[in-house]
Amino acid sequence: MKKLYVSALAYMVAGLVSGIYYREITKITHFSGDTMLAILHTHLLILGMFFFLILIALEKLFLLSENKRFSFFFWIYNTGVIWTIGMMAVHGTLDVLGITSGPAIAGLAGMGHIILSIGLILFFLILKDALFENDHA
Template identity: 50%
Template sequence: MKKLLNAAFIYMLFGVASGLFYREFTKLNDFPEGQFTQLGLAHTHLLTLGFIVLLIVLALEKSFGLSATPKLFGWFFWLYNAGVVLTSAMLIWHGSLTVLGEESSKMISGIAGLGHMLITAGMIVFFVALRKAVARTQAGNGATMNEA
């Protein structure tokens, strides 16, 4: 649980910092206010996918003991976090290039796509671990999975 709490806290810090970077970097480079850049998306990705989702996972861990299947939980944790970090880094890179008036490459989009695939794989593994944890909890209470 401490690993989830620490990761959520780190995402909160980076999410807030990325919002600050977005605001100040666009002002510093006279980027037109209201014009789209992916820098703003990095802020919301880090706060939502990192901070908020991991706080929800922390609550589910407390309720169902997800980490009782350490292999599955470990796969979820590292796949998901690698995906969030990779996706957010590409949003910052692409957004910074936009603000600087430079061309982006398809490589950035491809790497961001890989990040999204890692997030998806992590979510799938998470639900497998959650399903097992819920079944284990219900078995301990004498209920079957179909009753819930």
């Protein structure tokens, strides 16, 4: 339970800091176009803080962490979020600085999304087990 709380808290801090980063780097560079940095804040708060706050409630109800897949899910999901967010931050920063990011950044971002998707699939398998473990229908 504590690691879920710490995760939510860490993503909240990262989300708030990313909002400040976006505002300040665009102000300093006089950037006014579209950039991935504009949605970094929201991604961190939703995929990070809110997801883990919801997970805390589900843990209280269903003891999801007792599932043998839970630890694997936890690390895969966090790896996917951090990887994806990291690539968004790199891509967005390059946009603001006027540097073309190229296909390598897009490919790495895609890998982050794949890892994140695997984490979400694991989460739903764990949730299914918790919801329907005694349901034989």
